[in-house]
Amino acid sequence: MGYVKECEATAHQRVAEAEMRIREVGTPGMQRAAEVKMLEAAEELDRIQLAGCSLFPGHRGRFVKCTSCGNPFHDEGSYLAHWRYGPTGRLGCERTASILKVMGFVSDEYRYPGESWPEYVLRHPDRQTR
Incomplete structure (x- = not known):
């Protein structure tokens, strides 16, 4: 954090x-x-x-996770980038995949040993930090 x-x-x-x-x-x-x-x-x-x-740090090692929407993020900068004021003026995290894509987020696929399904970790190319 x-x-x-x-x-x-x-x-x-x-x-x-x-x-x-x-x-x-x-x-x-x-x-x-x-x-x-x-x-x-x-x-x-x-x-x-x-x-x-709403930050859950250290999710699967270096990734962070949003406790509000449950999405994992590549870094804290990407995590912060998904928080915004919505059309109603309310502050919250954006959880809709299509809107995140429009906002510039890309999804990286990670596979962990012993698990058959991948985890998709969101990353905002302009917000990469530590």
């Missing part, structure tokens, strides 16, 4: 910086822009914190 914790710390820092900018700016237009940046940073922090609560 190192990568998720690092992302959370960065998001906390962005929220704090945005709050400072709100207090420092003088004109209403600049203050509104700073408030928008703060809200964006707060949304990202919410997404990371909720995702961190």
Whole structure:
């Protein structure tokens, strides 16, 4: 969970910086822009914190698994990438395979000794980390 914790710390820092900018700016237009940046940073922090609560680390060794949807992921960056705000504005993980494919996810097949069925591990090529 190192990568998720690092992302959370960065998001906390962005929220704090945005709050400072709100207090420092003088004109209403600049203050509104700073408030928008703060809200964006707060949304990202919410997404990371909720995702961190549903992370099952060390699934089958180096893979991570989402306890919410049950999908295994290649790395924590790919895991975080499947959390998003849906059409209703609700934050959650995307579990539909076709939508994950549209989002850029690919599925790698892994076979483990003693098991006759493969496990499909999701990976987002743009999000590979550790």
